[in-house]
Amino acid sequence: MIVAPALTGWSYHNFWWVSHDDHGVFMARGIHGQAIYVDPMAEMVIARFGSHHIAGNAGIDPNSLPAYRAMAEKLMGKARP
Numbered sequence: 001m002i003v004a005p006a007l008t009g010w011s012y013h014n015f016w017w018v019s020h021d022d023h024g025v026f027m028a029r030g031i032h033g034q035a036i037y038v039d040p041m042a043e044m045v046i047a048r049f050g051s052h053h054i055a056g057n058a059g060i061d062p063n064s065l066p067a068y069r070a071m072a073e074k075l076m077g078k079a080r081p
Contacts, residue, residue, distance in 0.1 A: 007061070023072060033060045042072035 009020050019025035023041040033050025035057075046068055052060050 023069075025072075029057055031055050033057065033064070035064070037068050039068070039072045042075045044072050044075055046071070 007017065010017050011020070012018070015028070017027045017029055019027070023039050025037065025039045027038065028036040032055055033048060033052040035046070035048040035050070037046040037048070038044075048064070050060070054060070
């Protein structure tokens with residue numbers, strides 16, 4: 001298991017990034033922002049076909065990961081203030 005410092009609360013296992021949050025989220029990540037984000041608790045899957053100008057996800061994660069979580073919470077009826 002690999003733990004990435006840039007992804008606090010995540011680890012890499014069996015070709016998937018696994019979140020250690022209360023939703024049991026896991027994600028496949030590609031270069032330039034491509035992602036498959038699976039939130040089992042919210043019964044939500046997001047497929048992102050991105051082409052960000054930065055090859056790594058560090059420029060994308062601060063916006064995309066909170067947005068994915070907000071969408072999950074909205075689907076579950078837990079709208080953020």
